[in-house]
Amino acid sequence: MLAEIGLVSLALAFIAALYAIPASVMGARVERTAWVVSGRNAALLTFPLLLIAALALMAALVGEHYEIAYVWQTTNPSTPLFYRITALWGSQQGSLLFWCVIMGAFAAAALAFNWRAYQRLMPYVIAYTMATLAFFIGLTLLLENPFARYWVSLEGTLITGVIQPAGALPIAADQWVQPDGTLVFAVNAPNADAVPLMTRLGQTANGLNPLLRHFGMIIHPPMLYLGFTGMVIPFAFAMAALASGDLSTNWIKATRRWNLTAWLFLSLGLILGGRWAYDVLGWGGYWGWDPVENAAFLPWLIGTAFIHSVMIQEKRGMLKVWNMFLVIFTFSAVIFGTFATRSGLVDSVHSFAQSAIGVPMFAFWAIMTLISVGLILYRWQRGDLKDETHRTGILSRETLFVLNNVVFVALTLAIFWGSFGAPILSELFMGTDITLGVEYFNAVTPPLFLILYLLMGIAPLSAWGAMSVGRLGRALVVPAALTVACLVVMVIFGTRLPAALVGYGAVLLAGFVAIYETARGAWARRRATGEALLAASLGIFARNRRRYGGFIVHLGISVIGIGVIGSTLYQQETQRTLNVGGSLTLGDYTVRYDGLDAGQIAEDGRVMDIANLTVLRDGAEVAQIRPRHDLFPGDGAMNSMNIAGAHSTLETDVYVLLVGWDTDAAPGRESATFKVYVNPLINLVWWGGLVLILGTLISVAPQDSLPSRVRAQVTGTKRAGAAA
Amino acid sequence: MMGIFFTHRTSASWFDFRSFSLRLCVLCVLLFATPVFAQTPVTADAVNAVAKRLYCPVCENQPLDTCMTEACYRWRDEIRVQLEAGSTTDQVVADFVLRFGERAVGTPLDPALRALTLVTPFALAALALIGGVFTFARWRGRSARAPMRAAALQPNDDDYLAQVERDLRG
Numbered sequence: 007m008l009a010e011i012g013l014v015s016l017a018l019a020f021i022a023a024l025y026a027i028p029a030s031v032m033g034a035r036v037e038r039t040a041w042v043v044s045g046r047n048a049a050l051l052t053f054p055l056l057l058i059a060a061l062a063l064m065a066a067l068v069g070e071h072y073e074i075a076y077v078w079q080t081t082n083p084s085t086p087l088f089y090r091i092t093a094l095w096g097s098q099q100g101s102l103l104f105w106c107v108i109m110g111a112f113a114a115a116a117l118a119f120n121w122r123a124y125q126r127l128m129p130y131v132i133a134y135t136m137a138t139l140a141f142f143i144g145l146t147l148l149l150e151n152p153f154a155r156y157w158v159s160l161e162g163t164l165i166t167g168v169i170q171p172a173g174a175l176p177i178a179a180d181q182w183v184q185p186d187g188t189l190v191f192a193v194n195a196p197n198a199d200a201v202p203l204m205t206r207l208g209q210t211a212n213g214l215n216p217l218l219r220h221f222g223m224i225i226h227p228p229m230l231y232l233g234f235t236g237m238v239i240p241f242a243f244a245m246a247a248l249a250s251g252d253l254s255t256n257w258i259k260a261t262r263r264w265n266l267t268a269w270l271f272l273s274l275g276l277i278l279g280g281r282w283a284y285d286v287l288g289w290g291g292y293w294g295w296d297p298v299e300n301a302a303f304l305p306w307l308i309g310t311a312f313i314h315s316v317m318i319q320e321k322r323g324m325l326k327v328w329n330m331f332l333v334i335f336t337f338s339a340v341i342f343g344t345f346a347t348r349s350g351l352v353d354s355v356h357s358f359a360q361s362a363i364g365v366p367m368f369a370f371w372a373i374m375t376l377i378s379v380g381l382i383l384y385r386w387q388r389g390d391l392k393d394e395t396h397r398t399g400i401l402s403r404e405t406l407f408v409l410n411n412v413v414f415v416a417l418t419l420a421i422f423w424g425s426f427g428a429p430i431l432s433e434l435f436m437g438t439d440i441t442l443g444v445e446y447f448n449a450v451t452p453p454l455f456l457i458l459y460l461l462m463g464i465a466p467l468s469a470w471g472a473m474s475v476g477r478l479g480r481a482l483v484v485p486a487a488l489t490v491a492c493l494v495v496m497v498i499f500g501t502r503l504p505a506a507l508v509g510y511g512a513v514l515l516a517g518f519v520a521i522y523e524t525a526r527g528a529w530a531r532r533r534a535t536g537e538a539l540l541a542a543s544l545g546i547f548a549r550n551r552r553r554y555g556g557f558i559v560h561l562g563i564s565v566i567g568i569g570v571i572g573s574t575l576y577q578q579e580t581q582r583t584l585n586v587g588g589s590l591t592l593g594d595y596t597v598r599y600d601g602l603d604a605g606q607i608a609e610d611g612r613v614m615d616i617a618n619l620t621v622l623r624d625g626a627e628v629a630q631i632r633p634r635h636d637l638f639p640g641d642g643a644m645n646s647m648n649i650a651g652a653h654s655t656l657e658t659d660v661y662v663l664l665v666g667w668d669t670d671a672a673p674g675r676e677s678a679t680f681k682v683y684v685n686p687l688i689n690l691v692w693w694g695g696l697v698l699i700l701g702t703l704i705s706v707a708p709q710d711s712l713p714s715r716v717r718a719q720v721t722g723t724k725r726a727g728a729a730a
Numbered sequence: 731m732m733g734i735f736f737t738h739r740t741s742a743s744w745f746d747f748r749s750f751s752l753r754l755c756v757l758c759v760l761l762f763a764t765p766v767f768a769q770t771p772v773t774a775d776a777v778n779a780v781a782k783r784l785y786c787p788v789c790e791n792q793p794l795d796t797c798m799t800e801a802c803y804r805w806r807d808e809i810r811v812q813l814e815a816g817s818t819t820d821q822v823v824a825d826f827v828l829r830f831g832e833r834a835v836g837t838p839l840d841p842a843l844r845a846l847t848l849v850t851p852f853a854l855a856a857l858a859l860i861g862g863v864f865t866f867a868r869w870r871g872r873s874a875r876a877p878m879r880a881a882a883l884q885p886n887d888d889d890y891l892a893q894v895e896r897d898l899r900g
Contacts (some may be wrong), residue, residue, distance in 0.1 A: 082817055107892070131781075163802055194822050287796075289795075289796035290795070290796075294791075294793070297791060324869070398866075398869050398870075400870075405866055405869075408862050408865055408866060409862055411859065411862065412858045412859050415858040415861075416851075416854060416858040416859070417857035419851065419854040419855070419857075419858065420851035420854060423854060424847075424851065427850075428846070428847045428850065430830075431845075432838075432843060432847075435842070437829065438829055438838075438840075438843065439793060439832065439833040440832045440843065441785045441832055441833045441834075441835070441836060442836065442847060443785060443791070443793065443835075443836025443837070444793070444836055445837045446836060446837050446847065446848070447782075450850065450851045450852070454855065464839060535813075579775075579778070580774075580775050581773075581774035582774065583774075646798070648798060649836065665798075679774070693814050711822075717846055
């Protein structure tokens with residue numbers, strides 16, 4: 007029954023999405039409001055229908071309906087309830103359905119919040135969001151259906167199908183499996199060894215991929231999906247502006263929050279993905295430049311370029327064509343990333359298995375990109391996208407933002423080339439399969455990131471329109487002096503690597519500028535209004551959340567930069583085999599091996615071999631850690647994981663992996679091999695991520711969400727200023 | 731040794747420059763790298779240092795030093811054996827490339843492929859920069875042709891508060 011509910015809901019959602027497209031567009035063309043409203047209602051209906059389908063699948067997962075193939079593939083009787091729920095996005099079919107639900111939610115929210123304010127754009131927004139949604143529902147319904155079931159043929163074999171095949175029967179209580187695997191149809195058990203087919207299905211079920219049984223992996227995919235699907239809304243508004251001819255800043259105003267919200271989720275997804283990789287993949291790092299990681303990073307990079315460049319259009323009416331291109335390519339990168347992850351184009355620990363959705367997805371990506379670019383070119387040649395002003399200085403903020411866009415685009419192209427371009431082209435045209443790994447990315451990206459951090463430090467100090475060298479230089483004095491002071495302290499305390507000093511210099515400058523500008527703003531307000539410093543600080547955040555939220559984001563990115571430089575350039579590692587009581591020293595830390603707890607059985611059936619280690623610093627014990635090896639019996643190829651034991655401080659992580667042990671020795675006396683990493687400053691990556699999220703939340707929050715006390719202060723000050 | 735240079739090929743072209751250059755590169759490594767003939771114990775760190783430069787030939791995009799599959803354990807052991815036999819890091823890497831192809835390394839050893847992969851991103855970055863410069867030049871060109879309006883430019887001696895207020899006003 008659950009499969010039927012899910013299927014019908016999915017099919018109705020597909021029909022509703024398809025109907026909404028012509029209804030809204032034709033309604034707009036012939037000016038029949040009732041048609042547009044009908045299209046809107048159909049679009050709004052997709053979300054509850056998709057939600058019902060997802061809930062039906064979740065109920066099947068929780069209720070152990072192993073006759074549904076997806077439930078059999080992603081759970082088994084020992085799967086805990088929590089992972090039964092998260093199994094909804096644990097494999098291709100379920101995650102596609104989950105993607106559709108989130109996309110439907112974003113579309114419904116965009117329609118609900120923007121319907122009255124942007125009526126001219128809305129018919130086309132409906133058309134673009136529903137076209138995207140209909141495509142993904144179509145994929146789910148026709149190619150990767152999570153409600154496909156097992157059926158029993160009259161010959162007693164299992165068949166998988168969405169609809170009951172001719173001559174096959176649904177799985178029922180009167181089907182029994184003999185010990186030799188043959189199927190018998192009988193009301194009661196034909197003999198004592200026979201088991202009901204339903205029970206047998208449960209016994210043989212796959213269970214969730216072990217790599218997905220981690221907190222980071224539970225939240226990371228939904229966050230990425232929220233980021234990916236959220237980017238569809240700005241795209242739909244931009245295309246609506248092009249299609250309707252309303253090329254004022256309306257579409258920018260409408261999409262600012264949607265864009266930042268999607269960017270926030272994408273950032274969260276990337277950070278959580280890094281944390282998952284660090285905890286679960288067991289290689290001592292968080293970013294391996296894997297093509298699938300990069301596929302998620304590309305829309306983030308272009309989206310970030312857009313967030314900056316769209317300000318130029320808002321403030322100065324410039325770069326209208328460029329902003330359209332950025333919106334399209336952000337969306338294009340989202341679809342391409344989804345295609346790369348789900349089609350089998352690249353093989354990675356992050357990707358889904360090879361699938362039939364590759365060709366239609368590639369076709370959709372190409373068609374949407376071509377239509378969008380065609381629309382821009384149409385408006386461009388009509389002169390509808392002309393800049394409103396051209397006057398600007400060489401050091402103006404818009405010039406520096408253009409430079410920032412150049413670097414973001416260069417980074418995007420370089421990462422795309424390394425992840426997809428070069429491997430695909432070399433295979434197609436040279437017949438050589440190549441991998442571009444860390445060496446490539448470490449050679450190509452650091453100079454670009456360095457320029458980006460320098461621009462992050464300089465651009466906020468500049469002004470719109472024009473800026474003199476002297477004034478910019480004066481504004482830079484304090485942050486630059488603080489940066490130099492920090493670098494001197496670092497050199498004194500032993501940081502001598504030129505690459506590290508250059509990197510830290512750029513990152514610190516960007517961070518100090520963010521702090522300095524915020525402090526300067528608060529100070530200036532205090533001087534002007536006579537408020538206390540704290541009130542003045544709250545006041546500037548209240549008056550312009552976007553500017554000061556942005557500074558907090560910059561600060562977060564600077565903190566991440568410090569963490570990345572420290573953990574990359576100063577990472578130490580060693581591998582050693584130790585007897586019980588033996589120890590090894592790496593950097594300032596000593597790790598002592600105290601023994602092995604082999605063969606521990608966890609609640610979910612996994613077999614854990616756990617090493618007991620003591621971490622010492624300067625001879626004093628600082629932590630007990632327990633790296634372990636998990637074996638998931640019967641979970642197929644990917645059936646084991648190395649979970650690191652880590653002693654984390656803000657300064658350093660001591661990260662230890664159990665990579666082998668002697669199974670012949672007496673229990674508790676086994677020698678074991680450990681891989682030990684000392685990762686300096688790595689925790690700043692996560693803390694910086696939190697600061698970044700906080701800054702984005704401040705930027706994206708509506709003005710009237712401020713505490714009433716602060717609001718009163720701000721409006722009071724405004725009135726006082728007006729009276730004066 | 732000749733087998734490294736001349737092998738039977740089924741392709742239409744009798745001379746494959748890329749393949750030839752790769753083999754030449756490998757030969758240079760074999761000839762000029764200084765072999766250590768003594769049987770010296772090789773640490774796991776030395777093995778991992780070599781494995782870090784290699785990628786698992788069966789699991790795509792997985793560095794060999796961190797891959798935990800049974801096959802990779804065996805390949806790491808093979809690296810240890812080769813190092814113990816006196817091979818240098820470059821020789822071991824070249825051997826893996828010969829056996830498993832260019833996908834066994836993080837950047838191709840073949841000079842033509844290597845140049846192509848490493849030069850292209852900088853060429854793309856240069857293109858992006860040219861685009862930025864072109865945009866700026868267009869602004870400046872139109873700005874020079876347009877009559878100046880004093881209000882459009884901000885005076886440089888504005889105090890900081892005025893700038894913040896302008897920003898706040900949007």
